[in-house]
Amino acid sequence: MTRRLTVHRAGPGVSIQDRGRxxxxxxxxxxxxAADLLALAEGAALLxxxxxxxxxxxxxxxxxxxxxxxxxxxxxxxPMRATIDGTRLAWNASHALPAGARLSIGGxxxxxxxxxxxxxxxxxxxRLGSRSAHLASGLGGPLxxxxxxxxxxxxxxxxxxQCLPGIPRFDGGTIRVVPSLQxxxxxxxxxxxxxxxxxxxxxxxxxxxxxxxxDTDGFHSDAGLSVLSEIVIPGDIQITGDGTxxxxxxxxxxxxGYPRIGSVLPCDLPWVVQAPPGAGLRFRFVTLHxxxxxxxxxxxxxDGLRGTLRxxxxxxxxIRDLLAYQLVGGVTAGDDGDPGVA
Amino acid sequence: MTPETDDISTAAAGADRPTIRTxxxxxxxxxxxxxxxxxxxxxxxxxxxxxxxxxWDGVAESSTSLVxxxxxxxxxxxxxxxxxxxxxxxxxxxxxxxxxxxxxxxxWRIPTVYGGDHGPLLDEAAAAAGLAPEAxxxxxxxxxxxxxxxxFAPGQPYLGELDQAWDxxxxxxxxxxxxxxxxxxxxxxxxxxxxxxxxxxxxxxxTALRLFRPDADTPFVLxxxxxxxxxxxxxxxxxxxxxxxxxxxxxxxxxR
Numbered sequence: 128m129t130r131r132l133t134v135h136r137a138g139p140g141v142s143i144q145d146r147g148r149x150x151x152x153x154x155x156x157x158x159x160x161a162a163d164l165l166a167l168a169e170g171a172a173l174l175x176x177x178x179x180x181x182x183x184x185x186x187x188x189x190x191x192x193x194x195x196x197x198x199x200x201x202x203x204x205x206p207m208r209a210t211i212d213g214t215r216l217a218w219n220a221s222h223a224l225p226a227g228a229r230l231s232i233g234g235x236x237x238x239x240x241x242x243x244x245x246x247x248x249x250x251x252x253x254r255l256g257s258r259s260a261h262l263a264s265g266l267g268g269p270l271x272x273x274x275x276x277x278x279x280x281x282x283x284x285x286x287x288x289q290c291l292p293g294i295p296r297f298d299g300g301t302i303r304v305v306p307s308l309q310x311x312x313x314x315x316x317x318x319x320x321x322x323x324x325x326x327x328x329x330x331x332x333x334x335x336x337x338x339x340x341x342d343t344d345g346f347h348s349d350a351g352l353s354v355l356s357e358i359v360i361p362g363d364i365q366i367t368g369d370g371t372x373x374x375x376x377x378x379x380x381x382x383x384g385y386p387r388i389g390s391v392l393p394c395d396l397p398w399v400v401q402a403p404p405g406a407g408l409r410f411r412f413v414t415l416h417x418x419x420x421x422x423x424x425x426x427x428x429x430d431g432l433r434g435t436l437r438x439x440x441x442x443x444x445x446i447r448d449l450l451a452y453q454l455v456g457g458v459t460a461g462d463d464g465d466p467g468v469a
Numbered sequence: 470m471t472p473e474t475d476d477i478s479t480a481a482a483g484a485d486r487p488t489i490r491t492x493x494x495x496x497x498x499x500x501x502x503x504x505x506x507x508x509x510x511x512x513x514x515x516x517x518x519x520x521x522x523x524x525w526d527g528v529a530e531s532s533t534s535l536v537x538x539x540x541x542x543x544x545x546x547x548x549x550x551x552x553x554x555x556x557x558x559x560x561x562x563x564x565x566x567x568x569x570x571x572x573x574x575x576x577w578r579i580p581t582v583y584g585g586d587h588g589p590l591l592d593e594a595a596a597a598a599g600l601a602p603e604a605x606x607x608x609x610x611x612x613x614x615x616x617x618x619x620x621f622a623p624g625q626p627y628l629g630e631l632d633q634a635w636d637x638x639x640x641x642x643x644x645x646x647x648x649x650x651x652x653x654x655x656x657x658x659x660x661x662x663x664x665x666x667x668x669x670x671x672x673x674x675x676t677a678l679r680l681f682r683p684d685a686d687t688p689f690v691l692x693x694x695x696x697x698x699x700x701x702x703x704x705x706x707x708x709x710x711x712x713x714x715x716x717x718x719x720x721x722x723x724x725r
Contacts, residue, residue, distance in 0.1 A: 152539070153517070153532035154689040155663070156623040156681075254683050264623045264664055266683045307493050351638070355505055355656075356620065356627060358532065358539040360493050368641050368669060382534050382620030382627075384639060384669070390493035418494045419544055426545045 130278040131195040132245060134270050135229075140186025141270045142260040143249050144242075146179055151255060152381055157361070159261040159378050162186075162240050162334055165397045165429065166204035169291055170244030172432035173201035173221040175283045180248025181258040183270070185241040186334075189232025190270075192243070198224045198278060199246030199287050205238025205297055205401055220290035220439050238297030238401040247279035263335050263378040289436045296398045299328060299406030303413045303421065304364065304389035308357060312348040312386045313366075321346060321388055322410060326372070330404035334378040337399060338371055339408065345370015350386040359383045362391035364410070374399050392418050394425035485509065487560050489553055495529075495544045499556055500537040501565065505630065505657075508566040509536035510617050514693050515568030516559070525555055533693065535618050535627060571694040573723070576613075579661075579676050580718040581652055581699040582707045583610065587675035590644070594654055594671040597637040608632060609652075609673065610701040614659060616693050624680035624689040625663040628697055633657070639669035650676045650717065652699060659699070661691075674699065677710055677717025696724065 134141070146167065147160020161167040161184055171178035189207050199221060202209055206218040209232045216222055224230055224245075235241055251258060260267030270276075310318070326339040346366050358381070359365070365373045365385045374391060376399075389412060391399060402408055413421070485502055492498045499516060502509035517538040520531050527547025531540040542552060583606040584591040595605035614628040621627075631654070639655045644667060647653065651662040653670035660670050663680035676699070680690050691697075702710075702718070710718030 149530045149541075151623070152530050152541075153619065154623060155619045155621055155625045255688060264681060266623070266681075305491075305494055308490055308498060355503075355535055357537065358492060358496075358498060358534045358620075360496060360541070362493055368639075368643065380621045381532065382618070392494055415491060415494065415549070419549075422494060423545055 129195055130198065130247065130280070132198065132249075132276045132278055133193045133195065134272060134274040134276070135191040135193060136272050137190035137270045137274070138185060138188035139269060140184075140188075141190055142184055142262065143181050143251075143267065143270070143276070144184040144259045145181040145248075145257055147259050147377065148255055148257040148261065155381050156255070156261065156264060156266075157377065157379055157381050159334070160257070160259050161242070162377055162400045163204050163242070163397045165294070165296075166240065166242045168429045168432060169203040169219065169293065170201045170242055172436065173203070173219075173289055173291060174199055174244055174246050175286060175433065176246065176248065180244070180279070182242050182244040182249065185232060185243065187239060188234040189241060189243065190272075192230040192232075194224045194226050194228060194230070196226050196278075197284070199281060199284065200224045200230065201244040202232075202241065203244065203291075203293070204240050204242040205235040207235050207241040208233035217290060217439055219293040221287045223287045235403070237403065239403055240400060245278050246281035246284065250277040250279040261378060262333070288439045290439045291432065291435055292437075297401050297403065299402040299408045300398050301409045301411055302395045302398055303392045303418065304410050305392065305413060305415055305418045307363065307387060307390040309348070309350065309354075309386045310389055312350040312354075313346075313388050314349065317346055317348070318388065318412070321372070322412060324409075326408045326410075328399075328402040328404055328406050328408055332404075334376055336365070336373045336375040336379055337402075338373050346372060346388065348386040348388070354384055354386060356382045356384045359387070360390060362393060362396055363387040364389050364391065376400060392421055394422050485566060487512070487565070489556055489560075491549065492539060492541075496539060496541045497549070497552055497556060498537050498539050499560065502536045505535050505617070507630075511568050511570055512536075512565035513538050513618075514571055516565050518571075519559055520556075523555070523559065525552065527552070532620070533618050534620060571692070574692075574694040574696065575721040576724050577691070577695060577697045577719055577721045579678050579697055579699050580702040580707055580710055581610065581674040581676050582704050583674040583701055585704075587704060587707075588652070588673040590671040591673040594637060594673050597671075598634040600634060605673075606701055608634070609654070609659075610699055613696055613698050616691050616695045616697065617658070618693055619689065619691065621660070622662065622664040622666065622681070623683075624691060626661055626680070626691045626695075626697075627658055628661065629658040631657045631659065637671075640671060641669075643667045643669050644672060647672045648675070650678060652676055675707065676719070677707055678719045679715035679717065682715060695721075
């Protein structure tokens with residue numbers, strides 16, 4: 128049976144994403160890739176596969192999918208209401224998706240970007256070294272109903288029913304930033320005001336960046352409008368002409384002339400990315416030394432994700448049509464990963 | 470509270486002494502000047518080639534901006550001090566400001582419609598430059614400019630340097646959206662947009678050259694060091710050239 132997944136219905140922001148496309152910065156193409164790289168790593172851990180595997184990123188809402196072979200899936204990132212043939216699925220967990228079954232993923236219940244991972248990863252051709260859609264530059268695009276995705280060979284078929292504790296990051300919070308190239312353009316008083324301001328994630332926003340809403344006057348630098356365009360990186364907090372801060376994300380421009388007050392730690396970006404519209408965000412400057420320590424511990428956490436897997440605890444009464452699953456899957460309910468509820 | 474900074478410049482931010490600064494948590498930037506100059510631009514391009522050739526452990530990618538070379542690295546497996554020292558050694562190895570331009574440069578002629586619907590801010594930009602609209606078109610369409618860097622969006626060139634008259638600031642508020650192929654000006658530079666996007670640069674003309682072709686053998690059409698003349702054509706001529714293909718009538722010859 129061909130390992131394929133058909134998209135019967137897709138929200139407007141469903142796209143294929145992997146770790147992105149490093150190496151093209153000098154050509155003006157930002158790395159892109161999954162907006163929440165931690166969610167990508169969690170999915171890889173749940174399925175016991177390489178974190179280079181491509182997954183489906185779902186902004187705000189998911190879609191309806193059908194497998195053409197017995198597949199394994201994992202769900203991470205912003206929790207969404209997910210079912211297989213009507214049976215509710217646990218989030219942050221791996222499940223069996225038998226051939227012919229319908230997987231339905233609804234709107235986010237918290238956060239912004241949910242992820243659907245498939246055992247073996249989404250396959251198909253790479254463009255410029257990656258399968259990621261770079262929406263801002265028109266390199267690939269959102270998935271539409273009717274799309275059929277090739278799925279790679281699964282390294283561990285049958286191993287499902289695992290869950291991860293997950294790190295809650297779906298309601299904003301206090302974000303750590305380091306001073307960067309242009310922090311010196313801002314007066315100490317503006318930096319102090321920036322640190323003491325309670326921001327909200329604006330409803331606009333995309334994979335390029337997220338504007339911050341706030342109730343005070345706009346922020347201003349001493350840089351003026353004639354500053355030389357300089358390198359921009361994801362995490363940079365750019366102050367546009369009207370004084371609005373913008374946290375730049377994975378598909379941001381590669382250079383820019385608007386001054387940046389600081390740069391969010393890469394390990395804290397998932398909190399910004401996942402903050403839903405209206406969620407509160409505050410920013411706190413830390414030293415480079417402290418930031419490096421934080422990055423190291425985040426790396427240790429990502430590397431240790433597989434060690435935190437736990438079996439899903441299931442309530443048999445909630446497993447619908449148990450017998451049918453056994454027939455379809457050809458394995459017993461005891462050692463496979465029928466959809467369960469944690 | 471003033472943020473503490475661990476940033477140490479290896480040289481004072483003088484007129485033409487290179488500086489090394491951190492970019493976020495995982496980047497370093499070598500800048501060859503605080504303002505744009507041709508030697509600083511050449512130095513940045515040549516220094517990046519040398520960084521690539523060095524192949525240091527932990528370096529993930531590099532790029533240039535107008536007067537700087539950037540490198541990103543894995544901060545868990547490479548450390549700031551080691552890379553800073555390596556950069557300082559490489560800086561001391563030669564006079565980077567005397568580096569030649571990249572090899573294989575080309576001279577492009579890119580047909581452009583100036584003003585009207587094709588360049589709605591031409592009059593405003595001309596006024597800022599102290600020129601009548603006709604004189605502004607004459608100036609822009611006869612200025613042979615060089616690609617100083619590719620950045621912002623895929624394949625998108627920053628070009629310069631224009632006459633002193635064109636030292637005009639960006640707009641305070643953004644143009645909501647310029648189309649792909651828009652020719653814009655500010656601070657003695659031109660940017661030819663490879664995507665449709667909001668911008669503070671003033672839209673003065675329109676081309677039909679597609680700068681980013683992800684599935685072509687050459688995905689990024691222009692390269693740093695290439696030179697360009699934006700020849701004035703009529704809207705009808707541009708329409709015909711647009712129909713003819715992604716080059717939009719643009720042609721090039723190798724610079725020898």
